[in-house]
Amino acid sequence: MDKLQGIWGGTNRQNWAAKWIHIGDAQCILCDLNLKKEAFVEATEAWLSALTAFEVAKRLIDEDDEQSEEILAKVESGIQRFGSSLEQKVERVKLACVDRGEFGAYYLPGAKSHKSSPAVICISREEETEAALLGRLLPVVIGRSISLLVVSHDDLSNHSRSQSKNFFSCCVDYLSARPDVDAARIGVYGEGLSAVLATEFAVFDRRVAAAVCDGGLWNWASTLASVSWMTKTSDIMDDDVTSSRRLRLARRLTCPALVVAGGRGVVSASEAIKLQADCAAAGIDLELALSCVSQTPIGEIENFVASDNRIFAWLEHTLAAVQASDHFMNSGHDSEDLLSIIDLR
Structure with missing residues (x-):
């Protein structure tokens, strides 16, 4: 690639x-x-x-x-x-949601199925089926001690925001009820416009322990465009005001977040870099991954293998850190003890 x-x-x-x-x-x-x-x-x-x-x-x-x-x-x-035929067998499952009936998804258990593993709700990009996303992710996640619940963006796009939130809550409820999933270590991953949904869900449901999302940048860009249109000006706002507004949604995230920028995503690299710098200054746990792309005669083509490996290595590490944190806090250790023995970054 x-x-x-x-x-x-x-x-x-x-x-x-x-x-x-x-x-x-x-x-x-x-x-x-x-x-x-x-x-x-x-x-x-x-x-x-x-x-x-x-x-x-x-x-x-x-x-x-x-x-x-x-x-x-x-x-x-x-x-x-x-x-x-896989050792980690792919299951086609049906989930029930009160306000919208049943919907289909794919479930892949973690490599160590005898233990409760972390799990990630993976949302396909717009106009992509859950099967297409699963097909791309399987080579990356097979062998990892992490379970996947893969759902389609199209199952959300025709519903109101409150119904979409209920949809996600049904996904978390389903995973939490499975004996092979650790309910305290559930993450969410979205790409394209689904990265926006992932941010909103991580803010809405505090059971989410890690999020690969847009960090609120899509809503920020929409707000900026609306202000420019209403004021009929392209003047750049004061840096402090810009930083404050860019951080508004990111501050509401209560879990670690990874923003993926560039490639076919909705997040621009320049805005993501600014957001990461603002979050670092504000003490917000948000990391940045830039998509690997190759320049070809038909334009940029993303090295999805490298990008997906980066994303799921982060998810696996971050959700493992949640388990380590819970274990040590329950054992009477404080945060300094924990940081001295595990590198959370």
């Missing part, structure tokens, strides 16, 4: 996408062969390689290209065929 610009050459994007689709198909065949031989480790590796290849292909073509639907069909078929 980091070398796309150098290897592009004279080959057009359609040919590159076709090559990656071919790689994914070949890995699916290899997975089938290994399953027949009961070589489950090799089968898993082949299938995860196929999922990554399909994701690369999807990023090399236009979003409205008919090949996108074909790739999604391959991913969904693979989840149905191979998901139950």
